[in-house]
Amino acid sequence: MFIITMIQMQTVTLIPGDGIGPEISAAVMKIFEAAKAPIRWEERNVTAIKGPGGRWMIPPDAKESMDRSKIGLKGPLKTPIAAGHPSMNLLLRKTFDLYANVRPCVSIEGYKTPYTDVNLVTIRENTEGEYSGIEHVIVDGVVQSIKLITEEASRRIAEYAFEYARNNQRNSVTAVHKANIMRMSDGLFLRKCREVAENYKDIKFTEMYLDTVCLNMVQDPTQFDVLVMPNLYGDILSDLCAGLIGGLGVTPSGNIGANGVAIFESVHGTAPDIAGMDLANPTALLLSAVMMLRHMGLHDHGNKIQAACFDTIRDKKVLTKDLGGNSKCSEFTDEICRRVKDLE
Amino acid sequence: MKIFEAAKAPIRWEERNVTAIKGPGGRWMIPPDAKESMDRSKIGLKGPLKTPIAAGHPSMNLLLRKTFDLYANVRPCVSIEGYKTPYTDVNLVTIRENTEGEYSGIEHVIVDGVVQSIKLITEEASRRIAEYAFEYARNNQRNSVTAVHKANIMRMSDGLFLRKCREVAENYKDIKFTEMYLDTVCLNMVQDPTQFDVLVMPNLYGDILSDLCAGLIGGLGVTPSGNIGANGVAIFESVHGTAPDIAGMDLANPTALLLSAVMMLRHMGLHDHGNKIQAACFDTIRDKKVLTKDLGGNSKCSEFTDEICRRVKDLE
Numbered sequence: 001m002f003i004i005t006m007i008q009m010q011t012v013t014l015i016p017g018d019g020i021g022p023e024i025s026a027a028v029m030k031i032f033e034a035a036k037a038p039i040r041w042e043e044r045n046v047t048a049i050k051g052p053g054g055r056w057m058i059p060p061d062a063k064e065s066m067d068r069s070k071i072g073l074k075g076p077l078k079t080p081i082a083a084g085h086p087s088m089n090l091l092l093r094k095t096f097d098l099y100a101n102v103r104p105c106v107s108i109e110g111y112k113t114p115y116t117d118v119n120l121v122t123i124r125e126n127t128e129g130e131y132s133g134i135e136h137v138i139v140d141g142v143v144q145s146i147k148l149i150t151e152e153a154s155r156r157i158a159e160y161a162f163e164y165a166r167n168n169q170r171n172s173v174t175a176v177h178k179a180n181i182m183r184m185s186d187g188l189f190l191r192k193c194r195e196v197a198e199n200y201k202d203i204k205f206t207e208m209y210l211d212t213v214c215l216n217m218v219q220d221p222t223q224f225d226v227l228v229m230p231n232l233y234g235d236i237l238s239d240l241c242a243g244l245i246g247g248l249g250v251t252p253s254g255n256i257g258a259n260g261v262a263i264f265e266s267v268h269g270t271a272p273d274i275a276g277m278d279l280a281n282p283t284a285l286l287l288s289a290v291m292m293l294r295h296m297g298l299h300d301h302g303n304k305i306q307a308a309c310f311d312t313i314r315d316k317k318v319l320t321k322d323l324g325g326n327s328k329c330s331e332f333t334d335e336i337c338r339r340v341k342d343l344e
Numbered sequence: 345m346k347i348f349e350a351a352k353a354p355i356r357w358e359e360r361n362v363t364a365i366k367g368p369g370g371r372w373m374i375p376p377d378a379k380e381s382m383d384r385s386k387i388g389l390k391g392p393l394k395t396p397i398a399a400g401h402p403s404m405n406l407l408l409r410k411t412f413d414l415y416a417n418v419r420p421c422v423s424i425e426g427y428k429t430p431y432t433d434v435n436l437v438t439i440r441e442n443t444e445g446e447y448s449g450i451e452h453v454i455v456d457g458v459v460q461s462i463k464l465i466t467e468e469a470s471r472r473i474a475e476y477a478f479e480y481a482r483n484n485q486r487n488s489v490t491a492v493h494k495a496n497i498m499r500m501s502d503g504l505f506l507r508k509c510r511e512v513a514e515n516y517k518d519i520k521f522t523e524m525y526l527d528t529v530c531l532n533m534v535q536d537p538t539q540f541d542v543l544v545m546p547n548l549y550g551d552i553l554s555d556l557c558a559g560l561i562g563g564l565g566v567t568p569s570g571n572i573g574a575n576g577v578a579i580f581e582s583v584h585g586t587a588p589d590i591a592g593m594d595l596a597n598p599t600a601l602l603l604s605a606v607m608m609l610r611h612m613g614l615h616d617h618g619n620k621i622q623a624a625c626f627d628t629i630r631d632k633k634v635l636t637k638d639l640g641g642n643s644k645c646s647e648f649t650d651e652i653c654r655r656v657k658d659l660e
Binding site: 114131137140142146183184187212232238 | 449456463464500504527552556558564
């Protein structure tokens with residue numbers, strides 16, 4: 001008797017981006033094909049356009065695709081030149097209410113940094129806090145900038161952090177804050193984290209001052225697991241942690257939105273100087289795509305592709321220039337594809 | 345004090361206590377004799393203070409800061425040969441604006457569940473800290489000053505800070521001036537801290553970066569710190585805790601306070617004495633024969649101190 005397995009193809013909205021975006025996106029698609037990942041790519045462009053009423057928006061077909069697929073993979077976008085043109089990342093964030101920025105930072109064997117066993121995740125509240133953009137001149141020479149913390153956003157990010165910890169077999173969640181100085185705002189954030197922690201007794205909950213985290217992080221990053229924090233602290237810490245494992249060229253990133261939307265992206269630049277020359281390193285986008293597979297429950301495919309990527313880097317025979325080698329992007333990609341097929 | 349004596353440093357110590365007391369009118373203040381001494385000497389060296397237990401008692405550090413308008417917190421971070429960390433050639437200085445910014449303490453509940461916290465940046469404070477940073481760079485033969493900011497996001501506040509830095513830079517053409525986003529600084533700092541020299545920034549960023557950099561060289565136990573005030577006052581201090589568990593047991597590591605005292609000597613123009621004491625301290629640590637427990641050895645504080653004294657005398 002035969003049992004027929006239905007392979008359900010899932011649609012992912014692919015936004016290649018600018019500069020090296022298209023070539024690293026092509027690399028990821030090739031590797032996914034080699035891994036037989038059940039993903040159907042729907043390419044879209046997100047250059048901002050002006051909608052009726054003169055407000056900037058992402059193109060309707062891009063929005064439609066994301067709303068339908070719920071999952072996006074995005075390469076680097078170039079900074080807009082036209083004055084008044086908003087940041088595309090900001091536009092995407094607002095369009096899909098991307099409230100959580102998630103960066104798993106894992107040391108890559110074969111890519112040497114001063115640290116060897118980093119394995120942590122930064123979860124950054126990405127809608128409010130210090131980046132509310134509310135500033136005023138009080139009198140000449142005196143400016144105020146307002147940081148907003150709300151119960152709702154704090155609760156939401158805390159819940160995401162604990163859910164993430166549970167779903168990814170992480171042991172602890174640490175709230176990072178400065179509530180000793182910013183008693184009301186960070187105090188509110190901390191309170192919500194504590195409340196949510198009550199519903200996740202299986203996860204250890206701790207709290208640490210941001211400055212203490214930084215002091216300890218550079219001395220022993222292995223003491224950290226999942227870190228959750230407001231916007232600015234997340235901006236700083238996520239980049240600090242990316243630095244520990246080798247920089248933005250090897251760091252994955254995911255943005256979680258309301259209504260089940262999630263957009264995974266590489267956070268490096270467009271590298272216009274090497275665009276189109278088959279020199280780019282697709283690792284960051286590939287690891288973001290692996291994050292995406294795990295988010296979708298496709299753990300086997302995710303693990304296989306990640307293993308193939310890490311094995312290639314560890315082996316040091318076929319590496320792009322930024323990783324210390326002199327192979328082309330296509331050669332690096334083919335090597336990963338080869339290993340993925342071997343791992344079948 | 346023992347090491348200073350061995351080095352024959354021309355310093356006369358005047359010991360004072362700064363436990364807060366309530367003055368007339370019920371306001372907390374530092375004891376009058378402590379204030380009088382500081383106003384007269386202008387230079388202070390301070391060990392760790394314990395957190396006050398009594399409710400309503402303000403932080404002593406905050407009280408000192410306000411009493412003497414300590415506007416600049418300065419931390420030189422230099423790798424210590426013999427005290428291993430993942431980094432070997434750190435040599436930078438963080439200069440933090442210490443009076444305003446995110447730590448103004450102005451917060452409000454807007455409606456239930458919505459809180460705002462106000463960050464204040466003023467032209468005056470920004471200009472003052474920028475000027476201190478460039479003067480420091482010049483006086484200490486540093487090559488460059490980097491303003492650390494997030495003016496792409498906080499256009500008005502950090503923008504004002506940045507503008508003042510740029511204006512002051514115009515008067516210091518001998519010092520290279522650069523600007524870098526805080527997140528980029530952190531990303532780069534942990535990959536290659538040798539690219540940094542003098543860093544100047546607003547309060548919160550300085551709080552974070554100064555501790556990050558202390559971590560690069562081994563932590564608060566070996567990091568010196570100085571606070572510069574208006575009216576020529578300067579207070580140098582160790583920034584670690586009071587370590588009550590080992591207090592009185594001759595186990596402590598005096599390095600942080602000693603290096604802060606060296607910073608103090610340099611501030612006073614006593615470079616020869618400062619260099620001699622620092623060399624004796626670093627040589628002792630590099631030699632690894634006499635080290636306190638936190639540095640990886642099993643010597644007493646007094647033994648570590650005597651070793652440094654011995655070397656200081658040899659360096660005559």
